Amino acid sequence: MDSPYIGNVFGIKVQLHWTFVVLLLLGLFLLAVTPALIYLFLVIVLLFVCVFIHELAHSITAKRNGINIKKIVLLPIGGASVMDTDDIAPELEYRISVVGPLMSMFLGFVFGVMVVYIPAGIVKQLVQFLFLINILLGAFNFIPGFPLDGGRVFRSYLQRKRSYLRATQITVKASNVVVVLLIVGTIIYAAALVNYSLFEKEFIVFWDVLIAMYLYGGAKAEMQNAYMKEYTSDLHVKDVMSSNYAAVEKNASMEQLYKIMMRERTHIIIIKDGGSIRLVTKLQPQGAFGKLPSTTAYEASVPLPSVDWNAKLSKALEMMATENIGLLAVKKRGKFVGIVLGQHLEYVIALRMAKNNPNAKKNAPEKA
Numbered sequence: 001m002d003s004p005y006i007g008n009v010f011g012i013k014v015q016l017h018w019t020f021v022v023l024l025l026l027g028l029f030l031l032a033v034t035p036a037l038i039y040l041f042l043v044i045v046l047l048f049v050c051v052f053i054h055e056l057a058h059s060i061t062a063k064r065n066g067i068n069i070k071k072i073v074l075l076p077i078g079g080a081s082v083m084d085t086d087d088i089a090p091e092l093e094y095r096i097s098v099v100g101p102l103m104s105m106f107l108g109f110v111f112g113v114m115v116v117y118i119p120a121g122i123v124k125q126l127v128q129f130l131f132l133i134n135i136l137l138g139a140f141n142f143i144p145g146f147p148l149d150g151g152r153v154f155r156s157y158l159q160r161k162r163s164y165l166r167a168t169q170i171t172v173k174a175s176n177v178v179v180v181l182l183i184v185g186t187i188i189y190a191a192a193l194v195n196y197s198l199f200e201k202e203f204i205v206f207w208d209v210l211i212a213m214y215l216y217g218g219a220k221a222e223m224q225n226a227y228m229k230e231y232t233s234d235l236h237v238k239d240v241m242s243s244n245y246a247a248v249e250k251n252a253s254m255e256q257l258y259k260i261m262m263r264e265r266t267h268i269i270i271i272k273d274g275g276s277i278r279l280v281t282k283l284q285p286q287g288a289f290g291k292l293p294s295t296t297a298y299e300a301s302v303p304l305p306s307v308d309w310n311a312k313l314s315k316a317l318e319m320m321a322t323e324n325i326g327l328l329a330v331k332k333r334g335k336f337v338g339i340v341l342g343q344h345l346e347y348v349i350a351l352r353m354a355k356n357n358p359n360a361k362k363n364a365p366e367k368a
Helices: 018-033 035-064 090-117 122-141 149-158 164-192 198-231 254-264 313-323 342-356 358-363
Strands: 005-009 012-016 069-075 078-083 246-248 269-273 276-283 298-303 306-308 327-332 335-341
Touching: 012 035, 035 069, 035 078, 035 090, 035 122, 090 122, 090 149, 149 164, 164 198, 198 313, 198 342, 246 254, 269 335, 306 313, 313 327, 313 342, 335 342
Parallel strands: 012 069, 246 269, 306 327
Antiparallel strands: 005 012, 069 078, 269 276, 276 298, 327 335
16 A cells, blocks of 8 residues: 655655554544544644654755655654665664664653643643653664664664674564564553553554564565575666567557557557656547547556666665556666566566575565
């Protein structure tokens, strides 16, 4: 499920993860049912602001060090700054990762000082909440497990004497220990609670299990990415580039399109419009009584992101995940030369990983 886009800050695309959307909708629903719950809605909004500042600290640090930031995705327990991660030095990964939790701790300190001088009332309660949530957010993100900032800090520390792959393996093991401890600790904690209903205990366990699943999934994805980078580092986009597409003019007719598709034997239709490349997503419907329309053959098309033909395969796969698309245009010195398909790319990566490391088969990307 693609996260909804909410705007740009410093040229960085910002999205809300669906879990945050659900939380906001829940807050609006409760507010509509019980207007007195305006306090709860304000808490959710302020949580969003704090998480955003946390992620913005990551992104600004990365941009100042020449790293391209593609977008920020915000979650209730943190977020993700999606950036170009090719060949980032461990020292730079450490600086980018550690600044987020430190920013949360700093915000917690600021709100903690404010609490001392604010008189009793709802404003003081809100500031106390901001103090607590930022301290917890900073501390939680320092946990040495993926996909948290602490996991990346820990891996960058391990890379001083170990390879990227080995450092990732150790950090993933630490992540799995964190997941087990979180689940077991939550169950023990819930069982020990007094004056709590069964529903409240179940809610606490359910919420922490969701967090544990998020951590486990993030660690697994990080391990897959590490294997992919290790065993496909010598493969580039040009090695899997395909010419299985039909290129048509901007205002091609249905008759022209039909002839090109039959000749090329493909269903992938590319429109070259000046320097941009577009992918046809919907053809014009037939006219009345089966007559072909004489207007432009396609009804809808979308811009197709491009990747340099000399880029690594891992870079192309990362771009597809970021753009939520299974197809990229390939350019050589700025000129369109072909396409790369996500399904084909994943097959090649999985086969290469299995060939070089049989033990990595279970970590290979699943078929799309």
